[in-house]
Amino acid sequence: MSAKPIYLDYQATTPCDPRVVEAMLPYFTEKFGNPHSLTHAYGREAEAAVEIARAQLAALIGAESREIVFTSGATEANNMAVKGAARFHRQFGRDHVVTLATEHKCVLESAKALEAEGFRVSYLPVEHNGLVDLVLLDAAIDSRTALVSVMAGHNEIGVIQPLREIGQLAKAKGALFHSDAAQAVGKIPVDVNALGIDLMSISGHKFYGPKGIGALYLRRRPRARITPLIDGGGQERTMRSGTLPVPLCVGLGQAAAIAHVEMAGEAQRLLLLRERLYSGLKARIPDLVLNGDLEQRLPGNLNLSFPGVAALDLIAACPNLALSTGSACTAAEIEPSYVLRALGLDPALAAASLRIGIGRFSTATEMDEAATTLAEAALRLRSGMGVTSLAVGIT
Amino acid sequence: MSVGTTYLDWNATSPLRDEAIAAMQAALSHCGNPSSVHRAGRKARAMLETARAQVAALIGARPESIVFTSGGSEANVTALAGFPARRLIVSAIEHDSVRVAPNATVIPAKPDGTADLGTLDWMLAADPRPALVSLMAANNETGAIQDIAEASRIAHRHGALLHCDAVQAAGKIPFDFAALGCDLVTLSAHKLGGPPGVGALVVTPGIDIAPLIHGGGQERGRRAGTENLPGIVGFGAAAEAARNALEAYSRIAALRDLAERRLLAIAPDAIIHATQTPRLANTLCISMSGVAASTQIMALDLAGVMVSAGSACSSGKVRRSHVLEAMGVDAATAESAIRISLGWYTAESDIDHLVEAWGALYARTRASAA
Numbered sequence: 001m002s003a004k005p006i007y008l009d010y011q012a013t014t015p016c017d018p019r020v021v022e023a024m025l026p027y028f029t030e031k032f033g034n035p036h037s038l039t040h041a042y043g044r045e046a047e048a049a050v051e052i053a054r055a056q057l058a059a060l061i062g063a064e065s066r067e068i069v070f071t072s073g074a075t076e077a078n079n080m081a082v083k084g085a086a087r088f089h090r091q092f093g094r095d096h097v098v099t100l101a102t103e104h105k106c107v108l109e110s111a112k113a114l115e116a117e118g119f120r121v122s123y124l125p126v127e128h129n130g131l132v133d134l135v136l137l138d139a140a141i142d143s144r145t146a147l148v149s150v151m152a153g154h155n156e157i158g159v160i161q162p163l164r165e166i167g168q169l170a171k172a173k174g175a176l177f178h179s180d181a182a183q184a185v186g187k188i189p190v191d192v193n194a195l196g197i198d199l200m201s202i203s204g205h206k207f208y209g210p211k212g213i214g215a216l217y218l219r220r221r222p223r224a225r226i227t228p229l230i231d232g233g234g235q236e237r238t239m240r241s242g243t244l245p246v247p248l249c250v251g252l253g254q255a256a257a258i259a260h261v262e263m264a265g266e267a268q269r270l271l272l273l274r275e276r277l278y279s280g281l282k283a284r285i286p287d288l289v290l291n292g293d294l295e296q297r298l299p300g301n302l303n304l305s306f307p308g309v310a311a312l313d314l315i316a317a318c319p320n321l322a323l324s325t326g327s328a329c330t331a332a333e334i335e336p337s338y339v340l341r342a343l344g345l346d347p348a349l350a351a352a353s354l355r356i357g358i359g360r361f362s363t364a365t366e367m368d369e370a371a372t373t374l375a376e377a378a379l380r381l382r383s384g385m386g387v388t389s390l391a392v393g394i395t
Numbered sequence: 396m397s398v399g400t401t402y403l404d405w406n407a408t409s410p411l412r413d414e415a416i417a418a419m420q421a422a423l424s425h426c427g428n429p430s431s432v433h434r435a436g437r438k439a440r441a442m443l444e445t446a447r448a449q450v451a452a453l454i455g456a457r458p459e460s461i462v463f464t465s466g467g468s469e470a471n472v473t474a475l476a477g478f479p480a481r482r483l484i485v486s487a488i489e490h491d492s493v494r495v496a497p498n499a500t501v502i503p504a505k506p507d508g509t510a511d512l513g514t515l516d517w518m519l520a521a522d523p524r525p526a527l528v529s530l531m532a533a534n535n536e537t538g539a540i541q542d543i544a545e546a547s548r549i550a551h552r553h554g555a556l557l558h559c560d561a562v563q564a565a566g567k568i569p570f571d572f573a574a575l576g577c578d579l580v581t582l583s584a585h586k587l588g589g590p591p592g593v594g595a596l597v598v599t600p601g602i603d604i605a606p607l608i609h610g611g612g613q614e615r616g617r618r619a620g621t622e623n624l625p626g627i628v629g630f631g632a633a634a635e636a637a638r639n640a641l642e643a644y645s646r647i648a649a650l651r652d653l654a655e656r657r658l659l660a661i662a663p664d665a666i667i668h669a670t671q672t673p674r675l676a677n678t679l680c681i682s683m684s685g686v687a688a689s690t691q692i693m694a695l696d697l698a699g700v701m702v703s704a705g706s707a708c709s710s711g712k713v714r715r716s717h718v719l720e721a722m723g724v725d726a727a728t729a730e731s732a733i734r735i736s737l738g739w740y741t742a743e744s745d746i747d748h749l750v751e752a753w754g755a756l757y758a759r760t761r762a763s764a765a
Contacts, residue, residue: 005434007426012436013621015426028416028590034408039692040701042402072465072592075610075620106610106619113609205621210423212465212592212623229607232468232492241492242468243408243585245592245626315433322433 005322006366010300010357011155011183012324016251017208017360023254024210027247035244036235046246053253060256061181061200062191063217069239070249073214074182074203075106076229078149080216080240081178081199082110084226085147086119094146094175096120100132101342103151104180111149120144128344129293130159138169145175152200153184156326156339156355157292158301160188167196176224182206182214186259187298188267192217198224204248208360209255213248216240266360270299273358273367278302280371285378291340291353302356303340305349306378314354317377321370324355400699401748405677405738406535406563407703411629412588418632419590422625429622430613439624446631450595453565453634454580456572462596462617463627467562467583468492469607470596473618474529474558474579475499477604481527481556484518486510487721488539490560493529494717502530504721508539508669512546519553526555532564536718536734537669538678540568547576556602562586562594566637567644567675578602584626588739589633593626640739647737648676654735654746655679661754666728668719677737680719682728683753686760691733691753698752702735 007015027049035050037043051065058065071077086097099111101123111121122140127133132150141148148170153160163179170177178199184190185200186207192200200217204210218224218239232241281304282288289305306314311325326337336350345353354374358367402410411419422442427435429443444458451458464470471492475483483499488510500518502510510530519526528550533540543559550557558579564570566587572580580597584590598604598617610619637644655667658681668680683691688704695702704716719729735749 007435009428009431009433009435012428012431013426016423021423028411028419030410032408032410034404034591037404037407037701037703039689039703040404040696041400041699042404042701043407072469072623073620076465076608079608079610079619104610105612106608109609109619203621210623210625211621212626230469230472230492231495232472232490234491241472241495242466243583243591245466245585245590247590248592248623248626319434322427322431322435324431324433 003320005320006370007322007361008356008358008370009322009324010359010362011206011355012357013205013211014208014359015361016205016210017255017258019258020209020251020254024247024251027250031246033246035246036233049246050244050249053249056253056260057202057215057256060260061185061202061217062193064220066237067218067220069216069218069236070244071214071216071240072212074180074201074206077201077214077216078104078106078180079110080226080229081201082107082147082149083114084229085176085178085199085224086114087227088225089146089176090119094144096122096142096145097147097149098122098124098137098140098145098175099149100124100126100151102126102130102154102339103149104155104182107149107151107180126342130154130157130291130343131293131296132161132166134162134165134169137166141169141173141175143173145173147176147178149178149180151183152179152181152190153188153298154292154339155183156337157303157343158298159292160184160296160298163195163197171196183298186255186263187300189263192219199226204252204255207255207259210248210251213245213252215252267299270358270362273362273364274299274302276364277356277358277367277371280368281375284371284375289349291343291345300358303353304356305345305353307349307352309352309378309381311352311354313381314374314377317381318373321373325353326355400701401745402701403735403737403741403745403749404701404703406586406734406736408585408591409588409738410740411590412633412636414636415589415629415633419625419629422628427624429624430611442628443622443624446627449631449635450582453638454561454570454572454582454597455574456580456597457600459615460572460597460600462598462614463622464594464596464618465592465623466594467560467581467586470581470594471560473596473604473607474581475527476607478527478556479605481525482522483529484515484526484555485529486531488534488718489529489531490535490562493531493560496529504718506723507671508534508537508722509541509672510546512542512549515546516549519549519555526550526553527558528555529558529560531560531562532570533568533675534669534718535563536716537680538675539669540564540673540675543575543577551576563675566634566641567677569641572597579604584630584633587633587637589630590626593623593630595630644739645676647739647741650741650743650746651677651679651737653743654749657746657750658753661750662757668722668724668732679735680732681735682732683757684728684731685764686731686756688731688733691731691756694756695749695752698755700749700752702733704733
């Protein structure tokens, strides 16, 4: 190929930062000990590395080290939080979960699994801009609500929910507040104490760390109690059994340390890049629709509808761009995004929508090229020229 | 490994094989989510499917049987939680992630370190409700190899399913999923030279298992979550390397037997466990009578020799082995047992180092007792 495609899918996954790879490598090879083998030097060396990583991640979110439980990723953390909190609190008469219709599939599927176990689940609609209706939320939480689960920053439409207000509403009714912060941590400041979050899911590969690692933040005071999902050897203070993957923990810690220092400046830069791309597209396609609130939004996300253009055709017409229509987890599905449908988009407009994710390694040149390529392809498709003129410039 | 240290705790974790390192470096430099439809995603998907075929080949399974997980513990918990309509029967020598299964009845172990399959037969005959039986292929502490083919015949005769935790066996002994008649098998990458944080649950096609982790429908709906691509690719490469090196692996037994002979020559009163049954080539579980396992391990650690007192999973605590207890080993002997486990880099000089350090401790304790 002439060049690597421009990567515009930073919400699906991010490249591992070279500094993260460098930090991890020794723990794949010479420092390979099992961190639970505390009876010898290899194990202790591994355990020390894990604890440094735990502290780095805790510092990023204003938590204590011992409130961090390493998991295999945010999907596991979300399963653990939603199912674990509900199952634990059922004994106290709390058999109800409140969440949003626009949550990530793994939260919705976990909630569905709970329904099969006899729990009640309220799936709340959202406003047209993707934000929660706080009056509706307040009304939905009752004295039997075990958990309120709301995503911090959205994976498809990028909206940032009013976490502090949600936390206050949950606390007032004695419910726990869980937030899936897989897209938010490392991109925007998320302080668990300032926001009143009791449980929070974190993903390594969404902020330049490795795949296969994530974490669940579990508040200690007052203690957020859950039933573990993976029981066994008793690692992670019995909350999550299994040998900890030391190199991945180290990588997640390093990603957190980098984000801690660079996040604010990076957000500024991404906002400028995003504005450049968005205005470049809007100038050529005036009826372009932005989905999700523009202000309360992750700096690296756009979700755009190109009226009259099928998104899958548009992706096919831009082979030098790595794009998606929405969540990678459901990318192979033909149905338009349930998230966009929840915002009130009609099926045709939802099927005309792209998610654009930009990040640490995106450049201004890439934004200009992406804007030109996308706009030209969209206009061509709309004018009925179809996809005949594609495949320019790739070999 | 640094100079002067000898690593003999390979059943806890093994160093990464060179093949796995090379494969993972390529995967780490590629950014793509295997579920994305664009070119980067499709390339990631292709790498994932290659690894799936490599892992399947190690145990003679079909690629579509492989469900990648975050490791052996997750795979075990998924297997045992995946059949809520079946009662659970697990052996007394299982790993903790199997033993904690709620409401499981226990197959006792025999003094030779194997599960008592005659009792399993009787347990299944006595209660006609559908069951799931879990028996490990080889024990992590003693190395005792279990008769999985016989266990699956018994299980199937009574309409039960057989789950086999093959974490310690895969890559160490030939293990043929179909020939042994297993319905479910657990694998772990880091025990066979792959990276930590990856494993697999192998599920016979047609068996319907409830997922433990719900979500985006990855792994054919059996395990949600973005695939740990570099980890999985490393697992695949390690599995292929392990398969090619199976015959060489059996030769580790010569070194292990050498260690046994030399330790017994120093301490004729030492007891080696599970010697009456076929064992993994690399595993040696030995009791130095009258000396606590923790004392031995600390003394060996100071001398630069790394071994363990059984499973590494108990968060560092040295406690009496449930495996030895189930075999009927008396408490004093069980409390003085250490596990020595060798690997493909182990050399005779490592055995010298072990024998020297262990022998010195033995001499000191016997001198002070005299």
